[in-house]
Amino acid sequence: MRTADGRIVLGLHRSGHARDLLEAAADLGIKRIDTASNYLRHRSHEILKSTAGDLLPHFSLSTKVGFFPEGHSVDPARLRTAVEQAVKDLGREPDVVFLHNPEHSASDTGRLGLACAALADTARAGLCRSWGVSTWDPRPLVDCDVPCPDVLMVRAGLLVGVDVLEAAESLATRWRPSLLWGMSPFGGSTAQQVWERFDPRVFLRESAPATKAQAAFRSAYGLPRVDAVAVGTDNVDHLRELTEALAYEVDENVVQEYRQLLKARQLA
Ligand SMILES: NC(=O)c1ccc[n+]([C@@H]2O[C@H](COP(=O)([O-])OP(=O)(O)OC[C@H]3O[C@@H](n4cnc5c(N)ncnc54)[C@H](OP(=O)(O)O)[C@@H]3O)[C@@H](O)[C@H]2O)c1
Incomplete structure (x- = not known):
C-alpha cells in the first residue's frame, strides 16, 4: 500500500459504492472518503457497511446530514438524530459530519448557528470526531455567524464563478475553520463541452506531461x-x-491572471 497524504478525498456522490473502488483507493494511499446520508438514494451508509465495512477503518470517513427523504432541514433535533442514525448504519463514528448545504433552508439561516451548535454537540458527545459545513452555494451564508467549524467544504476549481469563489473565501475568513476542503473540481462531469473547448494545462508550470483532467x-x-x-x-x-x-505544480501567476479575468468579466 502506498503512503499518501490526505489531500484527495474520494467523494461518493455519483458512485455505485463498489468494493473494488474502495480497495483500489486504499491501495493508492487515499486516506479520506466522503459520503452523505442521502447519497445512493439514502442508502449510502448501510451499503458502505455491508459491502466494505472491513475497509472503512483504512479511511477517514466524512458524511453529511441535512437532506432527509421528506426534504431538507436544519432542525437541531433532526440533525442529531441523523448523526445517531449514521453511526448505527455505518457501524462506526464518522470522522467528520457536515451540515449539508444549509443554504437549502435559506429562510432558516437565522437558525444556522443552532444547527451548527447541534453538530458541535454530537462531536463533544463522541458521535463523530469533528464537524463541519459543506455548502454548494455559500452566498446566502456570508452574513451568518456560527461556532468555528473543524472543516468547511466549498466548491473548487476552474468552473466556479467569481461570486461563489469570493463568498467561499469570505466565509472561510469569517468562520475560521481548521481545514478548508474543495469539492467537485470538474463541476460534476468531465463530459461537459467546456472541457473540450479549453486546455487547463496552461495552469501548470512548465510543460508538465499532464492530462487535461489532471491539470x-x-x-x-x-x-x-x-x-x-x-x-x-x-x-x-x-x-x-x-x-x-x-x-504537478500550479503556476500561481496564471491563477492570479485568471482570477482577474473572472473579476473583470463580473464587473463588465
Ligand atoms: N454540497 C455538497 O456537499 C457536495 C456537492 C457536490 C459534491 N460534493 C462532494 O464532492 C465530490 C465530487 O463531486 P462530483 O462527483 O459531483 O463532481 P466531480 O468530482 O467534479 O466530477 C466527477 C466526475 O469526474 C469524472 N472524473 C474524475 N476523475 C477523472 C479523470 N481522471 N478523467 C476523466 N474523468 C474523471 C468522473 O467520471 P468517472 O467515474 O468516469 O471517472 C465523474 O463523473 C462528491 O462525491 C462529494 O463528496 C459535495
Missing part, C-alpha cells in the same frame, strides 16, 4: 486555496491519474 484537478487546489479536494470517480485508472496529478 483541471490540480488547479482546483488554488481556486480557492484548499487543503484537500473531494473528487468523484468510479474508475480506478482515473483515480490513479488524480493521485499522480498532485506531483
